Amino acid sequence: SSAGARPPRSPTAQGSRHLMALAVACRGDAPSAALRLLACAWAAALTLAASDSPTHPPAPLWQPPWRRHPTHPPAPVPRPTPVPRSQPAPTPAPQPEPVSTTTPAPAPQLPGVLSLAWEAKGASFFDGFDFLTADGNHGAAFYEPSLADAMAAGVVETSESHAIVRAGNASNYGFKRNTAKIGTKQSWTHFLAAMRFSHVPYGCGVWPAFFTLGVGQAWPWGGEMDILEFVNDQGSMTSFHTGHECKLDPAEVNKYRPMPDANEAANNHSQYNCLTKYCATCTSLGCAPNVLPLRTGEQWAGMPGVLAMHRMASFAKIFYIPEAEIPEGLDNGSDASPDDWDRWIISYYPFADSPQCPNPDAVMGPQRFILSIAFCGDWASKVWGKSPTCSRTGPVYNATATEAKLHISVQQHQCRAVDPLAEYAPEEDCCTQFISDEHGEFGTDAYLHRRAFFNISWFRVFE
Numbered sequence: 001s002s003a004g005a006r007p008p009r010s011p012t013a014q015g016s017r018h019l020m021a022l023a024v025a026c027r028g029d030a031p032s033a034a035l036r037l038l039a040c041a042w043a044a045a046l047t048l049a050a051s052d053s054p055t056h057p058p059a060p061l062w063q064p065p066w067r068r069h070p071t072h073p074p075a076p077v078p079r080p081t082p083v084p085r086s087q088p089a090p091t092p093a094p095q096p097e098p099v100s101t102t103t104p105a106p107a108p109q110l111p112g113v114l115s116l117a118w119e120a121k122g123a124s125f126f127d128g129f130d131f132l133t134a135d136g137n138h139g140a141a142f143y144e145p146s147l148a149d150a151m152a153a154g155v156v157e158t159s160e161s162h163a164i165v166r167a168g169n170a171s172n173y174g175f176k177r178n179t180a181k182i183g184t185k186q187s188w189t190h191f192l193a194a195m196r197f198s199h200v201p202y203g204c205g206v207w208p209a210f211f212t213l214g215v216g217q218a219w220p221w222g223g224e225m226d227i228l229e230f231v232n233d234q235g236s237m238t239s240f241h242t243g244h245e246c247k248l249d250p251a252e253v254n255k256y257r258p259m260p261d262a263n264e265a266a267n268n269h270s271q272y273n274c275l276t277k278y279c280a281t282c283t284s285l286g287c288a289p290n291v292l293p294l295r296t297g298e299q300w301a302g303m304p305g306v307l308a309m310h311r312m313a314s315f316a317k318i319f320y321i322p323e324a325e326i327p328e329g330l331d332n333g334s335d336a337s338p339d340d341w342d343r344w345i346i347s348y349y350p351f352a353d354s355p356q357c358p359n360p361d362a363v364m365g366p367q368r369f370i371l372s373i374a375f376c377g378d379w380a381s382k383v384w385g386k387s388p389t390c391s392r393t394g395p396v397y398n399a400t401a402t403e404a405k406l407h408i409s410v411q412q413h414q415c416r417a418v419d420p421l422a423e424y425a426p427e428e429d430c431c432t433q434f435i436s437d438e439h440g441e442f443g444t445d446a447y448l449h450r451r452a453f454f455n456i457s458w459f460r461v462f463e
Contacts, residue, residue: 112339114192114462118184119333121458125163126156129182132370137207138420139377140435142176144168155180166453167201167373169445175426175436177448181372187215189366192338192462194308194330198323199455200228202297204390205435206452207231207374210307212367218243220276220286223364227307227318228300231380232387235294237262238318238347241276241286242363247356248272248287248349256345259289274349274363279421291346301451306330310338313361314352319344336462369459373452376431382419384430394434394442 120128126147133143144150151157155168155178168178193212201208209229214222221243230236239262253259253272261272263285274287295303306321321327321344329335351360374380384390384397391397395415401408402416408428415430426432437444 117463118461137377140375142171167448187366187368196457198304201452203451214365239288246274249354252350252353262288316349318347381431384417
C-alpha cells in the first residue's frame with residue numbers, strides 16, 4: 001500500500017462490530033420483541049462462527065466493567081520453587097574379577113596330618129629306585145645291576161596295579177641266583193613311610209628284607225631300621241641298629257603293649273641295647289622290641305596289608321595295618337594321620353624318653369629305603385640246621401659235620417651249615433647248594449617261583 005493509506009478492515013473486525021450491535025439489540029434496544037428475538041439468534045450464530053476461527057479465540061459476549069478495562073495486569077500467582085528430586089547414585093558398571101598371577105597358598109594342614117611327598121606305584125614303580133649290587137650278607141645272591149637287566153632276567157615286573165620283585169633263575173656265576181635289591185634315590189629324616197603289599201617272599205634259603213639305611217655316614221652310625229626281615233622259616237622281627245650309645249627305657253617301650261626284646265639273648269641279656277657291632281663273637285646285635293608272636297614269612301605272605309614306619313626326632317614306630325583296616329586317606333594317597341594308629345603298633349623306639357639314649361635325634365641320620373631278596377649268607381646258611389623244614393630240604397644235612405666244621409664229600413649229596421664269616425665253603429653249604437641248584441636236582445626254580453616274591457601295590461612317603 002501507499003504511504004498514509006488506511007489498511008483494509010479484516011473480516012474478523014467487521015464481524016465483531018456486527019456482533020456488538022446485535023448484542024445491544026438483544027438486550028432491549030430493538031423496537032419490537034420479534035426483532036429482539038431475531039437479534040439474539042444472529043448474535044448466537046456469529047458467536048459460534050467466531051469460535052471456529054483457528055487464529056483468534058472467541059470473545060466473551062459480555063464482561064463486567066472491572067474485567068473489560070483492567071488498570072494493571074493481574075499479578076502472577078506465585079508458584080513454589082521446584083525442589084530437585086533426589087536421584088539414586090548411578091550403578092557402576094560391573095568390573096571383571098582380577099586374575100591372580102600367584103599360586104594360591106595350600107590349605108592349612110591339620111595337626112598330626114601328613115601330606116604325600118613321594119610315591120612309587122604302577123608301571124613307573126621302579127623309576128624312583130636305584131638297583132644295588134653289593135651283597136653285604138656274603139650269600140648266594142646275584143643282584144641285577146639295572147632295571148633293564150632285572151626285567152630281562154625276570155626278577156622285576158610292573159603293571160598298572162602292582163609291582164613284583166622276585167627270585168630269578170640260577171645265575172651264570174657259580175653258587176649264585178639272580179635277584180634284585182632296590183633302594184630309593186631319595187632319603188628322608190622325619191617322615192612316615194608306608195608300603196602296601198599282598199605277598200612277601202618266604203622259603204628255605206630265602207632272606208627277604210624291607211629296611212632303611214642311613215646315608216652320608218658309615219654303617220651303623222647313620223642308623224638302620226629293619227622293618228621286615230627273616231630267613232628260612234623263622235619269624236620276622238623288627239630291629240634297630242646304630243653306632244651311638246642308646247639303650248631304650250623298658251617302661252616306655254612297653255607302654256602301648258608288651259614288646260619284649262627279640263635280641264636280648266643274643267646281646268648277652270642286655271635289654272633294648274641298640275648299639276650294634278657285628279663280628280663272629282660280638283654280642284651287640286641291636287635292639288628289637290616286638291609284639292609277639294613273631295610271624296614267619298609264610299604267615300606274612302597270607303596277611304596282606306600295610307607296613308609303615310613313622311620317624312620323628314624323639315621316636316620311631318613300626319605299624320602293621322591289616323588290609324581291611326587301611327585308612328582311606330593312606331590308601332588313596334591324600335593324607336595320613338599316624339598319631340591315630342597306636343592300635344597298629346608292632347614295634348616302638350622311644351629314643352627321647354630313654355635316659356640312656358642321650359642323643360635321640362642323632363641315632364638315625366637321613367634314611368633311604370631298601371627292598372631286597374637275598375639268599376643264604378651269614379644268617380640263612382648258618383641256621384639251616386635249626387629249621388625242621390629246611391634241614392630236610394635239598395641235600396642231606398649232616399649235623400655232626402656242622403658242629404665239628406668237618407669237610408664232607410659233595411659226591412655223597414651231603415651238606416653242612418657254613419658260616420661264611422668264619423670260612424668260605426659254598427660247595428659244602430646246605431643253603432647254597434639248594435639255592436644255586438646247579439644240576440637242577442632239587443627243583444629249586446619251581447619252589448622259589450611259588451614262594452619267593454614281593455607283590456606291592458604302592459610305596460609312599462608322607463611328611
